[in-house]
Amino acid sequence: MDILGGLLDGPRADGAFLLRSVFAPPWSLRIRDRAPLSVVVVAQGSAWVVPGSGPPTLLEPGDLALVRGPDEYTIADLPETPPQVFVEPGQLCTDAEGNSMSEAMMLGLRTWGNAADGAAMLVTGTYERASAVSDRLLRALPPTVVLRRDAWSSDLVTLLCDEMQRDIPGQEVFLDRLLDLVVLAAVRTWLRDQEDAAPGWYRAAADPVVGPALDALHQRVAEPWTVATLAAEVQVSRAVLARRFTAIVGEPPMSYLTSLRLALAADLLERSDRTLTSIAHGVGYATPFALSAAFSRERGVSPTQHRSRTRALHPA
Known part of the structure; x- marks a missing residue:
């Protein structure tokens, strides 16, 4: 396979953590799961991605963020909203006192949040491991890559959102492959737009x-x-x-x-x-x-x- 194909051949989703999250304000999640790569897409409403260092970024419907681990970051309705839920390795969710929130906030099949009719809906895919062959690619990515709705095709995300609500045999594998396609499309778009700032191997x-x-x-x-x-x-x-x-x-x-x-x-x-x-x-x-x-x-x-x-x- 070609150079880019080899680097994009991982990460490959294998039982990736996929979740649709629905929130009513105020809400704030502190992500400290140390996952090598996560994908966040805003399906409706808006959300702020607040990295450990650097300015916050507003995501609006159709926008996508690739977040490279293992550094912590926050996703919230507003940058100043204090974290209410902490996401730990293994996708364990707790409140500030360490009490589990995983079951308390379940809203249905692959859906989680603080309000079933919340204004903000996010689709999140988390790779809890990445192929070693992708190390070079992951190292080339900045801590956060943001693609705006008009810069890339969000049709894959629409399909992913629809398929997340289905519960049929083989669905987990199907969702893994859809998540891979979303990541590949996002990375290729980002690399294409980097011009002289792209990694040397690209x-x-x-x-x-x-x-x-x-x-x-x-x-x-x-x-x-x-x-x-x-x-x-x-x-x-x-x-x-x-x-x-x-x-x-x-x-x-x-x-x-x-x-x-x-x-x-x-x-x-x-x-x-x-x-x-x-x-x-x-x-x-x-x-x-x-x-x-x-x-x-x-x-x-x-x-x-x-x-x-x-x-x-x-x-x-």
């Missing part, structure tokens, strides 16, 4: 040298690439490739390749039952020992420890 796709080099690395990650073979692939000298790749992407070609391979390996360890030998060969390491050494050096844990820890945190 701008590199248009470069006649670095773009094909990145495509080659992503399409054939397991090949025994060197700077020389990659330069030959794109028909430039090693010096030209190394200089242009580093200037645009922000790191040398082989460093980028190592990060890509280890991210793919981490994703496979978490999401598949493939053996370490199979994963090593699949991402370009000759032996599982070579993968283990590189993985431990880069991430501070062995592949086996990574698999055990991620599965303990996120059981199937």
Whole structure:
């Protein structure tokens, strides 16, 4: 897959937390769930997103916000409204005294809030984990991305809102995929509008040298690439490739390749039952020992420890 496709291949919703929230003022939620990525869309009324640092942002009907964790933030009717509900890891909701509010505020199927006829309605999707292959993308996003209704297609959100009210077999998986599509559409729109401020790996796709080099690395990650073979692939000298790749992407070609391979390996360890030998060969390491050494050096844990820890945190 291409460079952007590889980065957008995660996060992938897998039992994502999806909720329709309805509120009458005053209301305020302090989000401290440490989720890697959340999506907030205003279906009706308005809401303020108040980050831990930086100015608050008003969201109106059809507007969307992508909020990158793990920093805390607040969503409220007004920026000055004090938090009344605190959302903790695992989507546990409490009041200021620590009393559970999860059941007390349920209003029906996937619907929650303080008033069934409240003026404000939000649709929230929370990724409680993200594919390791998306780390580069998540790091490129600012803490909050806001897209206005007229800047992107909100048809997907309309469909998501409608489908959230249905309770039929397979609906959870269907909603996961819809949420993925909303995120992909939002990220692509945001990247398109960044121009010179876009991440280097995104701008590199248009470069006649670095773009094909990145495509080659992503399409054939397991090949025994060197700077020389990659330069030959794109028909430039090693010096030209190394200089242009580093200037645009922000790191040398082989460093980028190592990060890509280890991210793919981490994703496979978490999401598949493939053996370490199979994963090593699949991402370009000759032996599982070579993968283990590189993985431990880069991430501070062995592949086996990574698999055990991620599965303990996120059981199937």
